[in-house]
Amino acid sequence: MELQIGRIIRERRKHLNLTQENLAIAVGVSVPAVSKWESGSSYPDITLLLPIACTLNLTVDELLDNPGSLSVEEVPKLGEKAKRYFEQGDYLNGISFCQKEITENPYCLLLQYHFAAILINYLSVLDGSEYTLALQTAIAWLENATQIQEPVEIKLASYYYLGQMYLNTEEYEKAEEALKKLPNDIGLDFASSIALLFIQKKEYDKAEQFCQEKLYIDVNYACSNLAFLADGAYKTGDYEKSYDLSSKEVELLDLFKINSDKTIYALWQMALCANLLADEVRTSQCLNQMMNRIDALSDSPITGNALFEKVKAPTQVVSAEMSKYIVKDNLKAMIINNDLMDVQAFSQIQKRL
Numbered sequence: 001m002e003l004q005i006g007r008i009i010r011e012r013r014k015h016l017n018l019t020q021e022n023l024a025i026a027v028g029v030s031v032p033a034v035s036k037w038e039s040g041s042s043y044p045d046i047t048l049l050l051p052i053a054c055t056l057n058l059t060v061d062e063l064l065d066n067p068g069s070l071s072v073e074e075v076p077k078l079g080e081k082a083k084r085y086f087e088q089g090d091y092l093n094g095i096s097f098c099q100k101e102i103t104e105n106p107y108c109l110l111l112q113y114h115f116a117a118i119l120i121n122y123l124s125v126l127d128g129s130e131y132t133l134a135l136q137t138a139i140a141w142l143e144n145a146t147q148i149q150e151p152v153e154i155k156l157a158s159y160y161y162l163g164q165m166y167l168n169t170e171e172y173e174k175a176e177e178a179l180k181k182l183p184n185d186i187g188l189d190f191a192s193s194i195a196l197l198f199i200q201k202k203e204y205d206k207a208e209q210f211c212q213e214k215l216y217i218d219v220n221y222a223c224s225n226l227a228f229l230a231d232g233a234y235k236t237g238d239y240e241k242s243y244d245l246s247s248k249e250v251e252l253l254d255l256f257k258i259n260s261d262k263t264i265y266a267l268w269q270m271a272l273c274a275n276l277l278a279d280e281v282r283t284s285q286c287l288n289q290m291m292n293r294i295d296a297l298s299d300s301p302i303t304g305n306a307l308f309e310k311v312k313a314p315t316q317v318v319s320a321e322m323s324k325y326i327v328k329d330n331l332k333a334m335i336i337n338n339d340l341m342d343v344q345a346f347s348q349i350q351k352r353l
Contacts, residue, residue, distance in 0.1 A: 003039065003312055005043060005044065005064060006038045006039060006040040006043075007038075007040075008058075008062075008063055009023075009034070009037050009038055009044075009052065009056065010038040012056040012057075012058060013038075013056065016056065018055075019235060020034040020038070021119070023052075023055060023257070025162070026051070026055040026320075027048055027051040027052055027055060029048070030147060043106075045253065046106070046107065046109070046144050046147060047144075047147055049064075049147070050065060050149065051106065053155060060107075060149075060155075061108075064107050066191055066345060068212065070105050070108045070110075070111060071106075072110070075110050075111050075114055076114065077106070078101055078111065079114040079115065079118060081097065082094055082097055082098050082101075082115060082118050082250070083118055084120045085097055086118060091122065091126060091130050091134070092130065092133075093171055094118075095119070095133060095134060095137060098115040098118070098137075098138070101115070102115065102141070104115055109144055109145050109147055109148045110145075110148065110154065112141035112142075112144050112145050113141070113142070113145035113148065113154055113157070113158055114255070115141055116137075116138040116141035116142045116145060116158075117157075117159065117161065119134045119135075119137060119138040119141075120161055120164075120165070122134065122207040123135060123138075123168075134222040135165060135168060135169065138161075138165055139162065139165045139166070139169070139331055142158050142162040142165065143162065144160045144267070146159055146162065146178075146181075147157035155184055156181075156183075159178045159179070159182055160178075160182060160193070161181070162178040163175045163176075163178035163182075163197075164180035164193060167177060167196060167197060169199070172197060172200060172201050175184075175193075175197050176197055179193055188333060189288070194210055195207050195210055195211050198210060206311070207262075209310040209311070210248050210307070210309055212307070212310050212311050213311050213312075214307050215256075215307075215308070216258075216302070216308050216311050219252060219253070219256050219258065220262075222252060223249050223252060223260075223262050223266075226245050226246070226249040226266075227245075227246070227249055227262070227266065227269075229245045230242045230243075230245035230246045230249070230266070230269055231269070234269065234273065239273040239274075239276045239277050240273070240277065242269065242273045243269075243270050243273035243274060243277070243282075246266040246267070246270045246273070247266075249262065249263075249266040250263055250266045250267060250270075253266075256305075256307060256308075257305050257307060258301045258302060258303075258308075259293070259296060259297065259298065259301050259303070260301035260307070261297065261301070262301075263293050264290055264293050264294055264297070267287075267289050267290040267293065268286075268288050268290060270282070270286040271283050271286035271287050271290065274286055326333055
C-alpha cells in the first residue's frame with residue numbers, strides 16, 4: 001500500500017502558507033528533500049516524523065494517515081508469531097519475519113521495539129553470524145524506537161536496552177549517551193549499567209563515585225519513606241508501629257554510619273510514641289540518645305565516612321548548630337509543658353539543655 005505522507009505534507013504546507021524552503025529550514029533538511037517527499041519519490045527519515053508533524057501542526061498519526069497501520073492490540077500478536085520462530089530455533093527465519101513486518105509497517109515504532117526486545121531475549125543462545133545479525137538488527141530497531149513519544153515507558157526502555165547493546169559492541173560513548181537519557185531514579189538496573197559502563201572503560205574512580213552517590217541517595221530515600229510511614233501510623237493512633245518504623249530508620253542510618261539530623265527526628269518520633277504508650281524507660285532512652293546525637297552533629301552527615309568518601313559532602317538540611325538549637329528548644333518546651341512524662345532522666349536532660 002502506497003503511503004500518503006507526501007500528499008499530506010504538500011497539502012498541509014500549502015494550507016499553512018509555508019514554502020518548501022520554510023519547511024526544510026524548520027526540520028533541518030534541504031529543499032530538494034522536501035520536494036522528493038511531496039512528489040512521492042522518497043519518504044522522510046523516521047527520525048523526522050515528529051519535527052515535520054509539529055511544524056505542520058499535526059500528530060504523527062495524522063501525518064501518516066495510514067488506515068492499514070497496526071493497532072496497539074495487533075503489535076503483541078505479531079510479537080507472538082515472531083517468538084514461535086525463535087522458540088523452535090529457527091532464528092534466521094524469525095529475523096526475516098520481523099524484517100518483513102517492519103518493511104510493511106515502517107512507521108510503527110512500537111512494533112520495532114517489540115521485535116528488538118525479542119531479539120535481545122535470544123542473544124544469549126546465538127553465536128557467530130546469527131548473533132551479529134541479531135545484535136545489529138536490534139540496535140537499529142531500538143534507535144528508531146527511541147523516537148516514540150507515548151507511552152514514555154517504551155521510550156525509556158528503548159534507551160535502556162540500546163545502552164545495553166552498545167555495551168555489548170563496546171561502543172561506550174554511544175552507550176553513555178543512551179543511558180544518560182534515563183532519569184536517575186529509574187532503578188537498580190540503570191545504576192548497574194552506568195557502573196558497568198565506567199568499569200568497562202576502566203574508569204574505576206568514576207564507577208566507585210557513581211555507586212557511592214547512588215547508595216547515599218537510596219539510603220536517604222529509604223529513610224524518607226520510613227519517616228512518612230511512621231508519621232502515618234502515628235496519626236492513626238498506632239504508636240507501637242510508628243515507634244518500630246522510626247527505629248528502623250535509625251538502624252538504617254547507623255548501619256551506613258550517616259550522622260544525620262534525620263536520626264534525631266526519628267528518635268524524637270520514638271520518644272513521643274513511647275510516651276503515649278506510657279513507657280517511661282523507652283521514652284527516657286530515646287531522649288537521651290537524641291541528646292547524644294545532637295551533641296555529635298556536624299555540618300555534613302558523612303564527614304569521615306569511608307563508605308561515602310567520594311561523595312561530595314552534602315550539608316544537613318539546616319546547619320548543625322541550628323539543628324541543635326531547634327531540637328533543644330522544642331524539647332525544653334515539651335518538658336516545661338509536661339507533654340512528656342516526668343521521669344527521673346528529664347532532670348539530667350534539662351541540665352544538658
